[in-house]
Amino acid sequence: MKHVKSLVLAAFAVLLSVSYLLPATQASAASSSALSIAPKKNYVIEPGSSVQDKLTISNLDQTVPLNLTLRVIDFSFTGNGGTPKLFLDTNTPQTTWSLRSYLKVPQTVTIEPGKSKQVDLNVAIPKGHGAGSYYSAIVYSSGSGQGGNIGLNASGVTLVFVNIPGKVKEDLQFTHLGAYDRAAQGDLSGYHYFNAQAPDTIAYTLKNNGNVVEAPAGNITLRDIFGRTTTINELNPSDSLALIGQERTFMTCIKLKPEDVKLGGTTTKSTTCDTSGLWPGYYSVSADLFYGQNGNLTQEVTKVGGFWYLPWWFIAVSIVVLGIAGLYGYRTYNKLRNKFYGPRVAKTKSARRK
Amino acid sequence: MGRTRHLLLWAHTFFHSWRYICTEEFVALLLALFVFMMPVSATTRFETRGLFMQTTEPGATTSYTVTLKFMSPEQVGSVDMLFCNDPIPYMPCAIPTGLDVSHATLTSQSGETGFSIHSQTQNHIIISRTPTAPIYPSESSFTFSGIVNPTDTSQAFSIRMKSLTSTDGTGPLVDFGSVRGQVETGIMIQTQVPPMLVFCAAQQVDDNCTGTDETYYRDMGTLSPNDTLTAQSQMAVGTNASQGFVVTANGPPLAAGTSVINSPTLPTESMPGTNQFGINLVENTVPAVGGNPEGTWANAIPSADYGIANKYKFVSGDVVAYSPNVSLMRKFTVSYIVNSSKELRAGVYTTTVTLIASGRF
Numbered sequence: 001m002k003h004v005k006s007l008v009l010a011a012f013a014v015l016l017s018v019s020y021l022l023p024a025t026q027a028s029a030a031s032s033s034a035l036s037i038a039p040k041k042n043y044v045i046e047p048g049s050s051v052q053d054k055l056t057i058s059n060l061d062q063t064v065p066l067n068l069t070l071r072v073i074d075f076s077f078t079g080n081g082g083t084p085k086l087f088l089d090t091n092t093p094q095t096t097w098s099l100r101s102y103l104k105v106p107q108t109v110t111i112e113p114g115k116s117k118q119v120d121l122n123v124a125i126p127k128g129h130g131a132g133s134y135y136s137a138i139v140y141s142s143g144s145g146q147g148g149n150i151g152l153n154a155s156g157v158t159l160v161f162v163n164i165p166g167k168v169k170e171d172l173q174f175t176h177l178g179a180y181d182r183a184a185q186g187d188l189s190g191y192h193y194f195n196a197q198a199p200d201t202i203a204y205t206l207k208n209n210g211n212v213v214e215a216p217a218g219n220i221t222l223r224d225i226f227g228r229t230t231t232i233n234e235l236n237p238s239d240s241l242a243l244i245g246q247e248r249t250f251m252t253c254i255k256l257k258p259e260d261v262k263l264g265g266t267t268t269k270s271t272t273c274d275t276s277g278l279w280p281g282y283y284s285v286s287a288d289l290f291y292g293q294n295g296n297l298t299q300e301v302t303k304v305g306g307f308w309y310l311p312w313w314f315i316a317v318s319i320v321v322l323g324i325a326g327l328y329g330y331r332t333y334n335k336l337r338n339k340f341y342g343p344r345v346a347k348t349k350s351a352r353r354k
Numbered sequence: 355m356g357r358t359r360h361l362l363l364w365a366h367t368f369f370h371s372w373r374y375i376c377t378e379e380f381v382a383l384l385l386a387l388f389v390f391m392m393p394v395s396a397t398t399r400f401e402t403r404g405l406f407m408q409t410t411e412p413g414a415t416t417s418y419t420v421t422l423k424f425m426s427p428e429q430v431g432s433v434d435m436l437f438c439n440d441p442i443p444y445m446p447c448a449i450p451t452g453l454d455v456s457h458a459t460l461t462s463q464s465g466e467t468g469f470s471i472h473s474q475t476q477n478h479i480i481i482s483r484t485p486t487a488p489i490y491p492s493e494s495s496f497t498f499s500g501i502v503n504p505t506d507t508s509q510a511f512s513i514r515m516k517s518l519t520s521t522d523g524t525g526p527l528v529d530f531g532s533v534r535g536q537v538e539t540g541i542m543i544q545t546q547v548p549p550m551l552v553f554c555a556a557q558q559v560d561d562n563c564t565g566t567d568e569t570y571y572r573d574m575g576t577l578s579p580n581d582t583l584t585a586q587s588q589m590a591v592g593t594n595a596s597q598g599f600v601v602t603a604n605g606p607p608l609a610a611g612t613s614v615i616n617s618p619t620l621p622t623e624s625m626p627g628t629n630q631f632g633i634n635l636v637e638n639t640v641p642a643v644g645g646n647p648e649g650t651w652a653n654a655i656p657s658a659d660y661g662i663a664n665k666y667k668f669v670s671g672d673v674v675a676y677s678p679n680v681s682l683m684r685k686f687t688v689s690y691i692v693n694s695s696k697e698l699r700a701g702v703y704t705t706t707v708t709l710i711a712s713g714r715f
Contacts, residue, residue, distance in 0.1 A: 032554075032566070032568075033554050033555050033556055033566055033570065034552075034553075034554035034559070034563040034564070034565070034566060035552075035553060035554070036550050036551065036552045036553075036563075037550070037551050038548060038549060038550065038551070039549050039550070039551040039593055039595045039597075039599065039712065039713025039714075040549060040595065040597070040713045040715065042538070044410065044538050044539065056548075060552065060554065060562070060563040060564055061554070061563070061564065061565055061566060062564055062565055063565060064568060077715075078673070081714070082597055082598075082714035082715045083600045083673055083676070083714060084600075084712055084714070084715060085671070086602070086671075086710065086712070088604060088671075137712070139710070141708075148571035148572045148573035148574070148704070149571075149572065149573055149574040149583075149585070149608065149692070149702075149703060149704050149705070150571060150572050150574065150585055150587075150608075150690055150704070150705060150706075150707060151570060151571045151704070151705070151706035151707070152555055152556065152557075152570040152571060152572075152587050152706070152707055152708075152709070153555075153570070153706055153707070153708035153709065154553060154554060154555035154556075154589070154708075154709055154711075155708055155709070155710040155711070156551060156553050156710070156711050156712070157710055157711065157712030157713070158551075158712075158713070159712065159713055159715055161715075163538070165410075182678060185676070185678065213715075215510075217440075217441060217509070217510040217512065217534055218440075218441055218442065219440060219442050219445060231445065233439075233440055233445070237596070238596045238597050238598075238678075238679060239508065239596055239597065240597060240714075240715065241715045243715065251678075259680075261594060261680050261682060270594075270596065270679060270680035271596070271679070272679070288441075288442055290441045290510075290512065290532060290533075290534045291534065292404065292405070292533070292534050294405070294406060294407050294410055294535065294536070295404070295405075295406040295407075296404060297402055297403060297404040297421075298403045298404055298405060298531075298532065298533040298534045300399075300531075300532075
């Protein structure tokens with residue numbers, strides 16, 4: 001009897017401990033939302049070939065695991081900048097440049113706290129597939145926040161670009177060129193013909209009517225009213241791309257300032273715009289750009305633009321100088337006139353009436 | 355004085371008489387002559403220029419086929435090909451890293467033929483022949499084997515080409531033009547720190563995303579036409595990618611069944627007594643909620659519509675924060691406000707906001 005009693009007591013104790021431990025287990029099942037991923041992947045794949053690559057995903061949270069759901073979606077562009085427009089709706093029809101049928105990634109991934117994991121990425125292009133650029137995005141969704149009024153989800157995205165070599169349709173049209181305010185983020189409203197602040201950025205906008213993403217090479221020359229020139233060779237320091245159908249604004253600095261950026265104990269290169277050192281006045285801007293994929297014709301587009309740099313202090317000084325010059329000019333004119341034709345005689349009221 | 359008057363009179367008489375000689379017709383004739391005469395001495399660009407690299411692998415030894423169309427009827431005795439990073443002929447020539455054409459051989463030619471290699475260096479080839487006038491239109495191609503590809507995948511390179519009458523690449527220019535090429539790999543080999551995008555979001559996050567409070571939802575309380583309900587969450591984001599990042603806010607409006615609390619599509623002040631759900635990413639005083647971005651990387655900022663204090667908006671898919679270039683870790687506080695009208699149907703109003711961080715292209 002005593003044995004049975006002790007057994008019952010032991011079972012009750014186990015049940016109690018399990019019921020006590022269960023909520024703790026649920027709590028620890030909470031997912032991390034701190035991830036590190038590759039923002040972009042580029043591949044060149046011949047039709048009939050495939051690429052096996054690895055995606056490195058890190059869980060930066062030191063205490064809880066990272067549970068991710070992966071899916072491939074299409075994307076396009078937002079405006080004239082480099083912001084992807086993600087087609088998150090699962091019912092969205094595939095774009096003509098979609099990789100969804102060819103790009104395979106695992107559906108779920110769990111990464112231990114503070115660890116990294118490499119997951120397979122496979123892109124297989126079928127035989128006879130047309131040449132051009134194809135792109136889609138991989139979305140990594142962390143655990144969903146369900147409950148309360150507002151739930152929160154954190155997701156990351158890797159943009160995947162595949163270039164299929166061959167004869168492609170390339171057509172870039174120049175639309176804008178000039179001094180630019182970076183805050184406009186590619187929008188055409190960022191172009192300014194009159195600038196009170198010394199511009200540090202030159203931008204150019206190209207419309208991509210082809211079936212391949214483009215990044216032009218070439219240079220831009222600034223010429224002041226005295227004929228002095230400044231040449232910009234780094235036309236695309238951010239390695240930006242004009243997507244298919246996009247009117248893309250590319251920005252570059254009049255003077256580039258390279259910087260070393262430290263990340264996780266290692267160093268990476270970055271560039272920012274240095275003070276341009278422009279003098280007030282008018283500047284003509286001419287751009288000579290080249291583009292063309294391997295095996296296709298190299299094409300050239302050119303455009304000439306211009307802008308004024310007129311700081312307020314310069315306008316004020318100019319007004320004063322012009323005023324003084326006008327005053328002296330008027331006095332000189334009066335002196336010469338008096339010498340040639342004699343002093344001006346004031347007309348009387350009666351003479352004016354006549 | 356009399357002398358000055360005399361000079362003025364002379365100038366007037368002189369120019370007045372010329373007015374009848376330099377008629378508009380005469381000026382037009384001069385201009386027309388300029389138009390027709392100038393191109394005779396001007397150089398022309400090669401048309402239909404192209405480059406085909408047999409392989410684009412960095413550092414590989416391969417063959418290049420250059421195609422071009424000679425445009426001028428003048429005799430061509432040589433074609434000069436200079437390999438540079440910059441395609442513009444008058445710019446200084448920086449040799450593409452790793453490129454070597456010093457052992458290239460001319461293996462085939464079509465169109466205008468009869469050329470052989472006259473001279474070559476690491477980035478320069480001159481081919482020559484007995485000067486002959488090209489047959490127009492003369493689309494020609496030249497294939498060179500044994501060229502070592504550049505190794506820098508980050509930038510394009512160019513071949514600056516010019517045709518000349520002489521057989522040694524000197525003297526007057528006939529046509530000119532550049533072709534563009536770029537090396538790229540099937541799988542990009544990282545020679546430096548690979549680009550990374552770091553992102554975390556929760557009610558509270560550490561600066562470097564090393565931890566969060568693991569809270570992903572918030573109960574905001576009971577809706578009332580007199581009060582504004584508030585909540586806030588945090589996110590930290592950074593990237594070493596040169597294109598920067600964007601964070602978009604996605605999700606449906608706050609709803610209970612079919613009853614929806616809509617969001618302003620423009621930045622709008624909090625208006626208790628109306629149905630309103632909005633967010634922003636700065637510190638607010640009306641109502642007191644949120645905080646300004648924290649961190650040293652000032653180039654990561656809230657987007658314009660979500661960066662105005664005391665003004666709120668929510669449009670699914672909008673960019674709420676971005677950086678145009680490298681930005682290592684900045685923390686943003688997202689403020690949420692909910693207002694309700696008297697007529698709002700009773701219920702539990704919920705939504706899920708998905709913050710998506712992505713690289714830019």
